[in-house]
Amino acid sequence: MDAVLELRKLSKSYANHQVAVSGVSLTIQQGEFFSLVGPSGCGKTTTLRLIAGFEEPTDGDVLLKGVSLRGLPPYARNVSTVFQNYALFPHMTVRENIEFGLRRKTQMRAAERQKRVADALEMVQLTGKESRRPAQLSGGERQRVALARSLVLEPDVLLLDEPLSALDPNLRKQVRSELKSLQRRVGITFLFITHDQEEALSLSDRIGVMNQGRLEQVGTPQDVYLRPRTRFVADFLGTVNWINGVGVRPEATRISYHPPGEGERAVPAVIESSLFLGNCLHVKTRLITGEPVVAQVSRLNGSYGCGETVHVWWHPQDEIICPQ
Amino acid sequence: MKLPAARLCLLPAAVLILLLFIALLLIVCAYSLLSRGAYGGVGLPRSAESYTRLFDPLYASIFARSFAVAAISTALCLLLGFPLALFISRSGRRKNLYLALVILPFWTSFLVRTYAWMFLLRDTGLLNTLLLSLGIIREPLPLLYNYGAVILGLVYGYLPFMVLPIYATIERIDRSVIEAAADLGAKPWTTLTQIVVPLSAPGIAAGSVLVFIPCLGAYLTPDLLGGGKTILVGNLIQNQFTTARDWPFGSAVSLLLMALVMVLLLLIARRNQEGLL
Numbered sequence: 352m353d354a355v356l357e358l359r360k361l362s363k364s365y366a367n368h369q370v371a372v373s374g375v376s377l378t379i380q381q382g383e384f385f386s387l388v389g390p391s392g393c394g395k396t397t398t399l400r401l402i403a404g405f406e407e408p409t410d411g412d413v414l415l416k417g418v419s420l421r422g423l424p425p426y427a428r429n430v431s432t433v434f435q436n437y438a439l440f441p442h443m444t445v446r447e448n449i450e451f452g453l454r455r456k457t458q459m460r461a462a463e464r465q466k467r468v469a470d471a472l473e474m475v476q477l478t479g480k481e482s483r484r485p486a487q488l489s490g491g492e493r494q495r496v497a498l499a500r501s502l503v504l505e506p507d508v509l510l511l512d513e514p515l516s517a518l519d520p521n522l523r524k525q526v527r528s529e530l531k532s533l534q535r536r537v538g539i540t541f542l543f544i545t546h547d548q549e550e551a552l553s554l555s556d557r558i559g560v561m562n563q564g565r566l567e568q569v570g571t572p573q574d575v576y577l578r579p580r581t582r583f584v585a586d587f588l589g590t591v592n593w594i595n596g597v598g599v600r601p602e603a604t605r606i607s608y609h610p611p612g613e614g615e616r617a618v619p620a621v622i623e624s625s626l627f628l629g630n631c632l633h634v635k636t637r638l639i640t641g642e643p644v645v646a647q648v649s650r651l652n653g654s655y656g657c658g659e660t661v662h663v664w665w666h667p668q669d670e671i672i673c674p675q
Numbered sequence: 676m677k678l679p680a681a682r683l684c685l686l687p688a689a690v691l692i693l694l695l696f697i698a699l700l701l702i703v704c705a706y707s708l709l710s711r712g713a714y715g716g717v718g719l720p721r722s723a724e725s726y727t728r729l730f731d732p733l734y735a736s737i738f739a740r741s742f743a744v745a746a747i748s749t750a751l752c753l754l755l756g757f758p759l760a761l762f763i764s765r766s767g768r769r770k771n772l773y774l775a776l777v778i779l780p781f782w783t784s785f786l787v788r789t790y791a792w793m794f795l796l797r798d799t800g801l802l803n804t805l806l807l808s809l810g811i812i813r814e815p816l817p818l819l820y821n822y823g824a825v826i827l828g829l830v831y832g833y834l835p836f837m838v839l840p841i842y843a844t845i846e847r848i849d850r851s852v853i854e855a856a857a858d859l860g861a862k863p864w865t866t867l868t869q870i871v872v873p874l875s876a877p878g879i880a881a882g883s884v885l886v887f888i889p890c891l892g893a894y895l896t897p898d899l900l901g902g903g904k905t906i907l908v909g910n911l912i913q914n915q916f917t918t919a920r921d922w923p924f925g926s927a928v929s930l931l932l933m934a935l936v937m938v939l940l941l942l943i944a945r946r947n948q949e950g951l952l
Contacts, residue, residue: 405854425857432858438851442873451869452859500859 389561431501598671617664707926725927756837820902844878
């Protein structure tokens with residue numbers, strides 16, 4: 352595998368000394384689906400804007416296929432962006448939107464351009480809607496136009512800035528799987544920005560977790576979810592019960608009336624509530640020390656009554672241990 | 676939020692329009708169909724003569740000239756106003772300062788400002804005096820009392836009406852749309868012509884209408900800066916009510932002017948509906 356995009360100690364601060372991105376170093380491989388996740392204001396969108404060239408870094412560098420992009424305007428960078436609100440050209444039809452980038456390549460013949468537009472329309476299943484205006488399309492269709500408009504240029508990296516957040520929740524899951532299969536088909540490197548950890552975990556080959564302008568951890572979804580290096584990463588990617596300094600995910604937390612077997616970790620607790628979620632039970636308990644612990648347990652193991660004293664336990668290998 | 680007194684809020688403006696516009700318009704209509712009185716004013720019998728006189732080629736040429744002057748002034752306002760509006764919208768925190776400067780001339784009367792131009796442009800004016808004393812010219816340049824001076828005065832007077840609506844539409848353009856154009860490979864000039872100008876079309880249309888219509892009916896500027904050598908529709912109408920004392924004909928000319936403007940506005944409105952936007 353070859354590195355397609357490399358960030359070297361990329362930093363961006365503003366005139367008021369506000370630091371948006373601080374020393375982010377990262378290498379993304381050709382064909383990878385890489386997600387940058389973090390809470391709003393963590394610097395992930397600024398990182399993307401630095402790569403696209405909408406903003407210039409105060410320090411560090413962006414390399415595309417080994418070549419520095421320093422000082423290059425957005426139109427001279429072979430990366431393309433899918434904006435959060437899609438930023439389609441409202442006065443142009445679907446076809447004109449998709450053609451826009453190709454028309455800037457003056458050496459391309461009209462026949463070649465037509466063919467690529469037709470292919471792009473087919474790829475995002477918008478054939479037949481090419482003469483509509485963005486205002487006449489649904490949210491999902493607009494998002495597909497935005498994708499087609501960028502992918503038709505065959506960029507080295509496609510930058511996606513929370514492209515699913517403007518869709519309604521039902522559509523979001525469907526589009527999510529479409530996006531993943533699209534990426535596999537076209538083989539273009541995706542750099543995906545999201546604040547939704549579930550989206551990142553389900554789509555990505557690798558994930559980078561950002562916090563306050565810094566990259567806290569980079570790894571596969573399993574790596575960052577099961578072996579987070581910082582408490583922030585652990586907490587951001589899902590609920591964690593912190594018990595005596597170690598973390599246990601709710602789905603790894605078990606509950607029983609009897610003490611567990613040898614080699615397991617256990618603490619006594621009192622049931623506070625038990626919610627039936629259909630496929631599982633969501634049980635809230637409180638330790639003697641006063642800390643809350645939640646567990647997601649199988650409904651097949653019976654139910655729990657409020658105020659009952661139980662043993663909360665887990666396997667040692669499920670523990671999350673990260674330095675404070 | 677729905678206000679219970681919404682209709683009541685309409686009342687003052689409605690009364691004003693009804694009295695001052697519609698009622699007066701009806702009076703003008705009536706006047707245009709009467710005969711001229713001996714000392715101004717109107718009298719019987721009823722007559723359509725004012726309208727038949729409009730077909731005189733003399734008046735057609737005055738109308739044509741007025742349209743040309745208004746069109747040229749509008750085009751110049753657009754040429755100056757669009758870049759200015761673009762500049763202001765890209766000025767960050769100084770925006771409000773620049774907007775205030777655009778509106779600043781309105782603080783003094785239009786008449787005073789037109790006289791100021793006369794002082795600048797006349798043979799013994801500032802500009803000619805300066806050029807003469809520097810030895811650049813020997814004879815004063817004929818800067819005043821011609822169409823050039825009239826158009827200059829109109830462009831100067833109505834430029835803010837072009838700048839403000841264009842500025843408002845440029846401000847409303849989603850910034851990410853402009854970034855998207857650059858992202859897709861468009862150089863700044865292409866982004867301007869393919870994205871910013873088309874998306875400012877409503878502002879350009881509004882500004883052009885706001886400049887063109889008052890320019891078409893202008894009489895003060897042609898009178899003062901044209902020195903009576905440049906008879907435009909506005910002067911024609913004015914003359915009928917003053918020196919010529921032909922109120923019916925003056926009424927007919929102003930109604931024709933109004934009809935032409937309305938046809939023009941309808942055409943623009945239809946174009947807008949047809950998906951210019």
